Amino acid sequence: MRARARLAPQTLVVIVAAVAGARLGLRPVSDNSTLVHLRTGLELVRTGHVPRSDPYSFTAPGHPWVVQSWFASLLYGAAYRLGGHLFVALQGALMAATAAVVALTARASTAWRSAVAATIAIAASAPGWSPRPLIFELLCLALVVLVTERDLDARWLVPIVWLWVNTHGSYPLGLLWLGARAVGDAIDRRGRPTEALRRIGWFGVGLVVAMANPLTWHLLTFPFVALHKRSVFQGIVEWRSPNFQNGNSFVALLFIVAALLVLMRARLPWADTLPVLGFLASALIAERNLAPFGVVLAPALAHALSGPPQAPLWPAAREWATRVGQSTRFAVTVVAVAAAALAGLLARSIGQPVLDLASYPVAAVNRLATTGRLGPGHHIAEIDVVGCYLIWRAGPATKVFIDDRYDMYPTSVTNAAGALGAAQGGEHKVLDTYHVDTVLWSTSSALPGALQAEGWVETYADPHWVVLQRAGS
Numbered sequence: 020m021r022a023r024a025r026l027a028p029q030t031l032v033v034i035v036a037a038v039a040g041a042r043l044g045l046r047p048v049s050d051n052s053t054l055v056h057l058r059t060g061l062e063l064v065r066t067g068h069v070p071r072s073d074p075y076s077f078t079a080p081g082h083p084w085v086v087q088s089w090f091a092s093l094l095y096g097a098a099y100r101l102g103g104h105l106f107v108a109l110q111g112a113l114m115a116a117t118a119a120v121v122a123l124t125a126r127a128s129t130a131w132r133s134a135v136a137a138t139i140a141i142a143a144s145a146p147g148w149s150p151r152p153l154i155f156e157l158l159c160l161a162l163v164v165l166v167t168e169r170d171l172d173a174r175w176l177v178p179i180v181w182l183w184v185n186t187h188g189s190y191p192l193g194l195l196w197l198g199a200r201a202v203g204d205a206i207d208r209r210g211r212p213t214e215a216l217r218r219i220g221w222f223g224v225g226l227v228v229a230m231a232n233p234l235t236w237h238l239l240t241f242p243f244v245a246l247h248k249r250s251v252f253q254g255i256v257e258w259r260s261p262n263f264q265n266g267n268s269f270v271a272l273l274f275i276v277a278a279l280l281v282l283m284r285a286r287l288p289w290a291d292t293l294p295v296l297g298f299l300a301s302a303l304i305a306e307r308n309l310a311p312f313g314v315v316l317a318p319a320l321a322h323a324l325s326g327p328p329q330a331p332l333w334p335a336a337r338e339w340a341t342r343v344g345q346s347t348r349f350a351v352t353v354v355a356v357a358a359a360a361l362a363g364l365l366a367r368s369i370g371q372p373v374l375d376l377a378s379y380p381v382a383a384v385n386r387l388a389t390t391g392r393l394g395p396g397h398h399i400a401e402i403d404v405v406g407c408y409l410i411w412r413a414g415p416a417t418k419v420f421i422d423d424r425y426d427m428y429p430t431s432v433t434n435a436a437g438a439l440g441a442a443q444g445g446e447h448k449v450l451d452t453y454h455v456d457t458v459l460w461s462t463s464s465a466l467p468g469a470l471q472a473e474g475w476v477e478t479y480a481d482p483h484w485v486v487l488q489r490a491g492s
Contacts, residue, residue: 028130031353033122036137038357038364040118043148044111045368047375051404052423053095053151054374054411056088057106060096062415063089069233075410077398077418078432078453084424085234087241088152090185103373110150111368117154118145120161124168125317128325136320139281143274144313146267153310155186161314163193166218167200168318173221180225185232188241192311197222199297203289215290241426261306271309275302278316285323295319379408380484383459387486390478392457393417400439400455420453442466447473456492460485 048057055075063069069089073082086092098106118141125136148154162179165171183190201215230236263272282295294315302312387393393413399420401409406422421428421436435453438445442465450458458475460466467485471477479486 028350029126029133031350032126032130032133032137033119034354034357035134036122036141037115037119038360039141040145041111041115041361041364043118043145044114044150044154045107045364047372048107048110048150049375049378050149050151051407053149054407055422055424056092056151057095057099058411058414059086059089060092060094061099062096063093064096064100071234073424073427074415075419075422076406076428076432078420078435079428080418082427082429084427085237085241085244087188087234087238087426088155088186089233090182091152091155091187099373104369107368107373108365110154111364113154113158114148114150117148117158117161120158120165121314121317124161124164124314125321126168127321132324133321136317136324139274139278139320140313140317142313143271143278143316144310146271147307147310147313152187153307155183156189156192157310157314159183159186159190160192160196160311161317163196163222164315164318167197167215170214173218176218176221177225177228180222181229181231184226184229184238188238189311190226190229191242194219194222195297196294196315199294200290203291203293206289244426257305257307259306260304261302261309268306268309271313275299275309275312275316278320281320282323287319287323291319291322376408380405380459382481383479383484383486384409384412386479387457387459388413392488397457398453398455399457399459400450400453401459402440402461403436405459420455439466440464442469446470450489456489458487460487 059070062074069086070084073079073084076082094109095106098109121141121144122133122137125133125140127133127136144157148157159179159182163176166173166175166179180190180193183193197215197219201212201219204212204215226239230239232238261268261271263269298308298312298315301308384393387399391397392399394417398418399409401420403421403423403425406419409417409419410422421432425433435449438449446466446469449455458466458470462480462483462485467477467487470487474490475487476490477485478488
């Protein structure tokens with residue numbers, strides 16, 4: 020009986036979802052933000068303490084820095100030190116866990132309906148999954164939803180919140196979901212939503228416990244401090260409204276439309292409707308919110324698909340599918356195929372490089388290294404993505420102009436970076452102010468041509484990147 024319970028059809032849905040999640044995570048890492056987190060994690064392992072000020076740039080040296088994902092970085096660094104492919108395996112495990120928990124929250128009245136709900140929710144969310152601390156946000160949000168949907172002991176929220184606060188600064192999303200759920204529950208009940216308020220209370224206890232960390236209360240205030248720089252974040256693609264014409268966002272759009280079609284056919288309670296509407300609005304405002312929107316779709320889809328049964332168009336086919344889905348042979352086959360797929364994914368990941376650096380100026384930085392331009396003796400100007408690569412490769416000995424930690428940099432630095440990118444005359448003042456003697460830039464930008472016209476010397480060029488040195492430096 021126990022063996023059969025483990026191989027129940029609903030469990031098979033979760034297993035398949037976990038393998039699909041592992042497939043997304045077990046691949047070489049190319050995300051520029053992850054490179055900074057990985058270098059920071061390695062420094063944490065080496066030094067044993069979390070930095071309180073910026074160790075990576077020459078434009079904001081010693082500027083206060085809240086390492087809001089310190090625990091995620093520590094896990095990355097420890098895994099990488101034990102073996103680079105263990106770092107990739109960690110990413111695979113995190114995405115597998117996220118997909119599995121989403122599938123658990125998508126549990127409907129039958130396994131086939133659960134599979135449909137889980138597939139739509141994960142497919143709507145997964146285009147935004149990447150191997151960086153964002154995945155902790157999605158995992159923790161899914162766990163908060165699971166505790167609520169399965170009516171688990173609300174005290175589970177305490178360790179979940181601790182993990183969330185110490186790995187990603189998006190924990191207010193959990194409170195927003197619980198709050199929307201509580202308001203909807205109050206409307207449905209026409210009374211006090213006691214259980215919903217109890218969960219919010221335990222979430223608050225989790226926030227208090229979460230202050231047990233190297234940065235104490237600074238992690239709790241970080242999301243609100245970052246709001247003061249919302250104008251800066253608007254220059255980042257993922258903080259803008261989604262462009263549904265690109266690949267990943269278009270795939271998400273297709274499944275979001277499918278989800279909305281399913282939801283509109285059902286008469287859902289306000290406890291399901293309000294969270295979906297709130298997260299849909301946030302997803303339309305910022306592309307980075309598409310992924311959490313997919314997560315909160317799961318329980319609403321499950322409830323919509325679990326409505327009153329309708330007469331099937333093909334009764335014989337449904338009866339056959341039900342009989343096959345409940346057979347032990349089918350369950351064993353699915354588990355065997357899932358195990359083989361997971362083994363194959365692990366084997367393939369071991370045969371691939373840990374980091375995919377094809378989009379970074381590796382050869383150009385090699386030239387800088389051979390000519391002695393890396394290190395504290397020179398100031399190199401570069402775009403934020405390249406700054407992340409330089410931090411990974413040569414930080415903190417080599418200082419960067421800027422990287423993607425826009426929450427940390429003073430506005431004057433982000434404005435200076437914008438002036439370099441625009442190359443409309445303000446770049447000379449920026450380069451002089453920060454004593455820049457080397458520029459590593461994209462060949463498609465106007466900046467290299469403008470600097471060469473002013474006497475800067477080209478020392479390296481390839482189809483994508485160019486290195487310029489100040490004349491006489």
